[in-house]
Amino acid sequence: MPRLGLDVDQYLRTQVLPTVWCPGCGNGNTVEGLATAFARMDVDPTQVVVVGGIGCSGRTPFYVKTNAMHTTHGRALAYATGLKMAQPKLTVVVTMGDGDALAIGGNHFIHAARRNIDLTVILYNNGIYGMTGGQEAPTTPLGSRTTTSLTGSIERTFDTVEIALAAGATYVARTTTFDMQEIPLRIEEAITHPGFAVVEVLSQCPTYYGRLNQIGDTTDMLVWERDRTEGLPVKMANRQELLGELKTGVFRNEKSVEFTKAYSDLCARVGGSYGLS
Amino acid sequence: MSPTPGANKQRLVMGNEAVALGAIAGGCDFFAGYPITPATEILEEMGKMLPARGGVFLQMEDELSAIAAVIGAAWGGAVAMTATSGPGFSLMQENLGYASITQTPCVIVDAQRGGPSTGLPTLASQGDVMQARFGSHGDRPTLVITASSVNDCYESTALAFRMARKHRLPVVLLIDAVVAHMREPVELPPPPPPQKASYPKIEEDTPRFGDVPFVPFGHGPVTVVTGLSHQANGLAETQRGVHTEQMMRTTIQNILSDPEIRRSWVSAYQLDDAEIAIAAYGITARSAREAVDVLREDGIKAGLLDLKVLWPFPNQILRETADKVSMIVVPELNLGQIVLPLKAAVEGRAEVHSLNLADGTLLTPEDIAEFSAKQRKSTKEAANA
Numbered sequence A: 001m002p003r004l005g006l007d008v009d010q011y012l013r014t015q016v017l018p019t020v021w022c023p024g025c026g027n028g029n030t031v032e033g034l035a036t037a038f039a040r041m042d043v044d045p046t047q048v049v050v051v052g053g054i055g056c057s058g059r060t061p062f063y064v065k066t067n068a069m070h071t072t073h074g075r076a077l078a079y080a081t082g083l084k085m086a087q088p089k090l091t092v093v094v095t096m097g098d099g100d101a102l103a104i105g106g107n108h109f110i111h112a113a114r115r116n117i118d119l120t121v122i123l124y125n126n127g128i129y130g131m132t133g134g135q136e137a138p139t140t141p142l143g144s145r146t147t148t149s150l151t152g153s154i155e156r157t158f159d160t161v162e163i164a165l166a167a168g169a170t171y172v173a174r175t176t177t178f179d180m181q182e183i184p185l186r187i188e189e190a191i192t193h194p195g196f197a198v199v200e201v202l203s204q205c206p207t208y209y210g211r212l213n214q215i216g217d218t219t220d221m222l223v224w225e226r227d228r229t230e231g232l233p234v235k236m237a238n239r240q241e242l243l244g245e246l247k248t249g250v251f252r253n254e255k256s257v258e259f260t261k262a263y264s265d266l267c268a269r270v271g272g273s274y275g276l277s
Numbered sequence B: 001m002s003p004t005p006g007a008n009k010q011r012l013v014m015g016n017e018a019v020a021l022g023a024i025a026g027g028c029d030f031f032a033g034y035p036i037t038p039a040t041e042i043l044e045e046m047g048k049m050l051p052a053r054g055g056v057f058l059q060m061e062d063e064l065s066a067i068a069a070v071i072g073a074a075w076g077g078a079v080a081m082t083a084t085s086g087p088g089f090s091l092m093q094e095n096l097g098y099a100s101i102t103q104t105p106c107v108i109v110d111a112q113r114g115g116p117s118t119g120l121p122t123l124a125s126q127g128d129v130m131q132a133r134f135g136s137h138g139d140r141p142t143l144v145i146t147a148s149s150v151n152d153c154y155e156s157t158a159l160a161f162r163m164a165r166k167h168r169l170p171v172v173l174l175i176d177a178v179v180a181h182m183r184e185p186v187e188l189p190p191p192p193p194p195q196k197a198s199y200p201k202i203e204e205d206t207p208r209f210g211d212v213p214f215v216p217f218g219h220g221p222v223t224v225v226t227g228l229s230h231q232a233n234g235l236a237e238t239q240r241g242v243h244t245e246q247m248m249r250t251t252i253q254n255i256l257s258d259p260e261i262r263r264s265w266v267s268a269y270q271l272d273d274a275e276i277a278i279a280a281y282g283i284t285a286r287s288a289r290e291a292v293d294v295l296r297e298d299g300i301k302a303g304l305l306d307l308k309v310l311w312p313f314p315n316q317i318l319r320e321t322a323d324k325v326s327m328i329v330v331p332e333l334n335l336g337q338i339v340l341p342l343k344a345a346v347e348g349r350a351e352v353h354s355l356n357l358a359d360g361t362l363l364t365p366e367d368i369a370e371f372s373a374k375q376r377k378s379t380k381e382a383a384n385a
């Protein structure tokens, strides 16, 4: 796919493949996108740490051949904050699921964005808790069936982009696993961006979300994803009520004072040398 | 103005301030925390000192993130610490387990206050003894150090850092509201100049986990860190956790045989000819020391075993003590915690009597002396009956 003549495999930890993920899961597309972004940027893997939370998507650090830190459920951003502050020259990418980032870890998401610390978040939004078997997430589209909302979710749905914008993230983008060519481009922009950057990737969980909502197979889910993000009518029956219109693209890309830089200045004011010139 | 030679270099220092100074002496260059009584001054002191030393000070959004940031920082090469009290310590338990399984060196201070829940926020307690050992899910190696004076706060914190770095584990410094807030005249060495920790060079096939030195990210080829049970190369082992079990057993053995731990485990006072041993720790050991004097004035040969390291519990020392005395009194500001492993260690070699108080106030020397004398009397009466 979007390899563009690059050696993407050098950034994949092939010894642990195949992944634990189900056939047709969207996570592989995003990992491919991340490895492609690394290849495009020709990063030194020893100077990169991919920090993951807990969930299917949280396993990403195992599959990308950089330093890896697979942390606890919801706390990946807090780990990453300490890591980045301790060694500000490292490139730190944080991979989290929607439940991981916005339910149990919602507070850390908001505060990391508020600080505008130079971290890149890749948020795999499959609208469900995949790893624990398909329970409702804060991102579950209204009316969707999950194992904890079998008659359709009555909870209002979180919008990652709106939360990230409101909390102060300085780069915010949304793409989908349907748009595989776009994923590495957004990730590259996010990593290059000097500040808190969020790339939400709408992703398919055919095993739970797809099956419980009769969307069909992986292809149908990808088409659903495309239609959902383009506001087009959807071909599957009874899907209309699930389809809040979601836009993709870059919603914010602006520079503001980055946290490690602000901290470095603070140290300098009181006579300390933090090591960032 | 330089001090006159021979002049008293002592100054009044608060326990929490001594913890902060002990941390700096132990090489600490990263602190993340969240305010809570009675630990807040540690946060504030670190916030004053670290930026001027080029270290990192972070006030996080809660205690979950404070300890997570500390662990992340350790993997970034920092020598890191957080400080809290019971409610925050409870929030840290899950990530404390993560630090254990990933063999991450770091220090956690718990200045205990009255509980459960918000309880008695400004008053002392020793209610977290078991939480410090068993609070995190799963079993794991633990090292829990106490302090009963301001000078101890300094020494114990520095010791906690030496042990955390040597044995690659989270070390808990367990103090209480009174030790944290009391001021005593002490003479402490000036803080050492800032120095980044150095790490050995690793190669692709160097084991990252097990009985090997800690090497953070960015100091060699890539490393995989996970809270899943893992092999020496960091990759997960999901069918059987043999490596993790082995790592935990080895760490426990290494701590048990560490000469510094063996030296620091207890500090004895008037114990040589004692018939009653009082085993106490933290602020209660201060009262117990005076209780020993009170009892001796009344002709009762008492002695103190100040437990400086609670976990691992000094089983052998307690057994030897029990062989020499007829009775061990265990005063604690809780409903009876350290007395449990103590009884198990003693195995009936001596009588063990628990004296407990959990209302936020302190056991006075008189309380402890009176209780000890009373227990001694009823034992004698029972023997004569």
Ligand SMILES: Cc1ncc(C[n+]2csc(CCOP(=O)(O)OP(=O)(O)O)c2C)c(N)n1
Binding pocket: A054, A055, A056, A057, A058, A073, A096, A097, A098, A099, A100, A101, A124, A126, A128, A129, A130, A131, A132, A137
């Ligand atoms: C403290 C804690 N609570 C609950 C769990 C169980 N758990 C593991 S993954 C997960 C949810 C995963 O959902 P999401 O973050 O959306 O990731 P996905 O699997 O969908 O990629 C939960 C609840 C846990 N590991 N830790």
Ligand code: SF4
Binding pocket: A020, A021, A022, A024, A025, A026, A027, A056, A126, A130, A131, A204, A205, A206, A207, A208
């Ligand atoms: S459960 Fe869903 S999210 Fe998890 S691996 Fe399977 S398809 Fe992917």
Ligand SMILES: [Mg+2]
Binding pocket: A055, A097, A098, A099, A124, A125, A126, A127, A128, A129, A130, A137
């Ligand atoms: Mg999910």
